[in-house]
Amino acid sequence: MSDTSFPLVRILSRLSQRGSNVDRDELLSLFLDYVSELGFDLYPAQEEAILELLQWHHVILNTPTGSGKSLVAMALHFQALAENRVCYYTSPIKALANEKFFDLCETLGPENVGLMTGDGSVNRDAPIICCTAEILANRALREPDFPVDYVVMDEFHYYGDRERGMAWQIPLITLRDTVFLLMSATLGDVSEIAKRLDAYTDRQVSVITGAQRPVPLTFSYREAMTHETVQELFDSNEAPIYLVNFTQRACAEQAQALTSLSFLSKQERQQIAAELQSVRFDTPNGKELSRFLRAGIGIHHAGLLPKYRLTVEKLSQAGFLKVVSGTDSLGVGVNIPIRSVVFRQLCKFDGDRTAILTAREFHQIAGRAGRRGFDDHGLVVVQSPEHIAENRRLEAKRIKNPHLKNKLVNKKPPIKGYVPWDEKTFDRLREAPPEPLVPQFSVNHGMLIQVLQAYAHVPGGGYRRIVEIIQRAHLRDAEKRIQLRLAAKLFMSLRQVGVVQVEWEDNEPLRFVRVREDLQKDFSLHQALSLFLVEAVELIDPTTETHALDVLTLVESILENPTVVLLKQVDKLKGELVGKLKAEGVEYEERMEALERVEYPKPNAEFIYETFNLFAKGHPWVGAENIKPKSVARDMVERAVTFNEYVRDLGLARSEGVLLRYLTQVYKTCVQNVPETLRTEPFDDVISFLHTMIIRTDSSLIEEWERMMRGEIVRPKDRFQPPEPTSPTHLASDFKAFVRRIRNEMFMLLKSLSDRNWEDAVTCIRDDGDEPWTEKRFEQVMAPYFDAHAFIDVSPSARGTRNTEVQQQGEQCWSVLQRIIDPEGDEDWFIEGWIDLDLIRDQSEPLVSLRRIGS
Known part of the structure; x- marks a missing residue:
């Protein structure tokens, strides 16, 4: 394939000189030629950002969705290639890193682009690398001379994420010689981040904001029933419409409520039917989804099976779905065309309590309205509380029919899961900028070990490096003191169990800190739990009848809990218990007390906890909260139930995707982390049972993982194509x-x-x-x-x-x-x-x- 297939490679060949002394004016001119070939003109914010990057200044780019931030990132990749430097692109999720990898391959040439995720890597020595934020953070900690000149951090608002935000901060306080491009549409005030980045790197930070949006948004507040608003928007040619819900149950309920409306012509219904011929709607949730899709209505949330979610995205991109009823989790990596966004409410449960949306959450969702190149505007509609709209409708009835005045009773607001909002709330969220990002930083054993390993041969060792990182962290002084004390405590615990050794030379002060050699260089908590798994499996007698099931229980105990599945297990057990207690004539108070004690099944819990506690004494970085006995996969194997039976039994139709992802993780852990030498024939049967169940339900997750393990990946747009024929000999090769x-x-x-x-x-x-x-x-x-x-x-x-x-x-x-x-x-x-x-x-x-x- 010639270089002419890759636009920027072809343009790069016209450069008179490459390397660190490249003529930056010439470089800018050539990139502007590329932009012209695309048929675009740069917005002022784009032009300013590119010019700042050419001066090797950091850039924090805070511009609206659709304003061309990706083109600025492309300019930095182009600049890196021209200068023979290395540029990393990071994203919050593997799917987006995968998508960006293919986009860059098509523009920069596959030999220049690599991919690194938790599942595997492709062309990892390429000058342009796409990866998740955690990959970059781990390399920054583990490699003292990590060779990265430029970093693009997409969706940088994740910096404030309570669970993952630290991965966005670590590079900023460890990669002193790197130029950063930090991008998001909802950053808020970043002056403190800019100040700290400038101080550490001694490099200017340019904060570039822009309100110019290619597709302007129109906002409105309506006191009407949801189906009335949707019908009005559809009749006004404002579809496709994304109906925002905050629970998976509400997604389905709203989709069902809209089936009474007519969105499709006869021809469109026939076209959808033809598109769905190859889709197997063969799970409990499948029939309902199929019915919605044939009415031009989609649903989209994390509980859907991947094959169903992909079908919704495919039909949406083809223009067949007029309404998608989904959760607020529709975010990065999901490409659904939307002209209008309709908020059904402005409050949601945030994990602790029900609260009004933050300005960032509101703008993040609202920003999905309007498609560049398709729409000349986007529409954001906020619904009043449902009882307000219903009472307004009742009042109109009372005025029209005075004799019904005493019969029509106003609807009351919900008792649970509700915080009132009104048009003033809407106006405040619309006008308010996103809240300042709150930095997330906490020292842990994994971070400590990685740094100690990386600096084992440096006088003073990695502990000095840990102290320096904490002192540079984006925290207040009091918070830094807390983290320094925590680091000292963790360090002492590692010394006490012999994981870390302090070596002295000739009565000199502290010189070296060594980490036990048997710890892998790429240590992680997951690997520590995997080590526990291997040690615990060795303690189980392979001749016992339940050996395979007991090993499976150990596998499940090191994995995260599928909370919704476990809650359904508890509900089922409570239902069975209350029926039994009633039949036995047990008093109500005693029944309630007994129900309070019900918990989900935890086979071999005593053995697992005791074994893990012994393991933790020698591995203090694992905590008691990291072992979680449960029985989901074991329950299915032991009772020999199919995926569909289990979904029906527990009422998991709206959470099929959660169950499938968990079973896939169990299968992968069985294959990867239980050594073949410790597997028995019955355990291999268990693995086969899980594999068969998963691929018969939805093969996409396992196929993606197996491809990554072989160093293969699938272009995102090819996911919509029919699967390639499987080689018959492949199935019988083993x-x-x-x-x-x-x-x-x-x-x-x-x-x-x-x-x-x-x-x-x-x-x-x-x-x-x-x-x-x-x-x-x-x-x-x-x-x-x-x-x-x-x-x-x-x-x-x-x-x-x-x-x-x-x-x-x-x-x-x-x-x-x-x-x-x-x-x-x-x-x-x-x-x-x-x-x-x-x-x-x-x-x-x-x-x-x-x-x-x-x-």
Whole structure:
């Protein structure tokens, strides 16, 4: 491929001289040629920012959404290439780093761009690197001579994020010789950040703000019902509309309420139906979502399965969805076209209490309205509280019908989850600038060890470096003293357990601080928990019947809690308990006391806590809060339930994505962190069970991870394309894993048949031939069996390997025989099927085609 394929590479070739002495006037002229080729003119704020960067000044760019901040970043990447320097681009999420990687590859050439995320890296020695903020922060701590000349920090308002903000601050107080470009649309007052950055780097900081927005916004406040506002906006050609909710439940409820409105023409409905033909809506939430989409309404929140979220984004970009009812989490990395943003309310639960939105939150969401290149304006509408709009409607009825005056009772405001707002609240948020960013900084064991390792051979060691970092932190003096005392306490704890050693030479003062050599150079808390996992697995007797499940419990204990799933487990247990206590005649007060003591299942909790406490004595950087016994994956394996069954059982339809992400994390941890030498055949079966369940539900998460592990990534826009055909030989290349998957698929079919869940049974097999296996056909074929037997045995013994026979019949063909065990232990019935890998085009499809079920 020639350089002409990459615009800035072609333009760069016209540069008379490259390197640190490059002619900056010539460099600017060439970049302006590139901007002209794009058909743009620079806004004043863009031009000022680029000129400041050419002077090697830091730039804090605080301009509205759509004002071309990415073009300024591109100018800095171009400048880095021209000067033969290194430039890092950081983002809050891997998806955005991935997207930026491909954008830069297309403009700067793939040989010049690399990608680094927690899952893997591509071309990591390239001069331009895309990564998450945490990757940059960790390298800044671990590498004393970290070679980075320029850093672009996108979405810099994350600097104030309580959980992750420290990753945005660390580079600013460790990379003294680096030029920074800090960008966001909602920064607020950054004078203190600029002052501290100037003082540390001795380099000028230019704060550039601009109110000029390519697509101007119009704001309005309405006392009307939501469906009335949406209908009016649609009739006024103000769609697509993003309806902002603050709970996943509200997203679905509002979408349902809007289905009574007509948004689509007959042709559009047909086009949507054609687009959805290849989408499997085969989970409990799928049918509802499918119905919404066919009405031109989407929903978007973190609880959706990735395949559903991707479908919503695809239909939105194609212009088929007129309304998307989503949460306020619609942010970076999500490309949904929006002309109008409608706030249903101005209060939300912030993790501690229900409160009015901050100005930053309001502007961040409102800024999504209006698409550059598509809209000449964006519209932001704020709804009054629902009871206000309803009471206004009732008052109009009373005026029109005086005889109904005493019958029409005003609606009261909600008792919970509500803080009142009105038009004055709206005006204040609209006019207020974003609040100043609050710096986040706290020393921890992981940070301490990384720095001590990096400076082990420097007199004074890394502890002196830690003190310097704390003294440069963006904190008040009193807060710095607190952090210095904390660092000393953590350092002493590491010395006490022998992780850190202080070495003296010839009665000289303190010279070196050494970290125990067996700690990996890329130490992290996750790796420490992984080490605990390995040590704890070694303590479990592999001959016990529950060994595989106990190992799975250990895996779950080192992972973050899927809170919504655990809460649903508690709800179910409470429901079962209250029914039992009522039947036993237990008094109300005693029932309530008993319900207060209910918690989610924690198998082997005593063993896990005791083992972890012993481990923590030698590894003080792990705290008691980092071990979390629970049983989600174990519960599913132990009860042999499918994903759909578990979702229905706990009522998780609106949180399917949460459950899938958690199961994927469990699977990845099993594969990555349980050594093969400690795995047993039953545990490999557990891994296969999880893998089969995940890819049959939604294969995108595992496929993305497996590609990253192989050094491959998928261009974001290609996610919308049909999947590439899977090589038939690939599925059977690991024959043991292939057979395990077949056994798991057949068992899922057996489980569905045993539960007489014909709908799920249909999804367990391939739809081949002229006589498809429908729900009715399954019911008819199984009727004789259930006339003679109460159920199908799906116990662990019935799931044994001997009950599934797989025999190769050709190069790509296998026959499958699955025995059906009846309650008496007889094997008179069986399932016959076949597999033709030449027919498999997507590994998420079922493998087995059904021939017959009978005796």
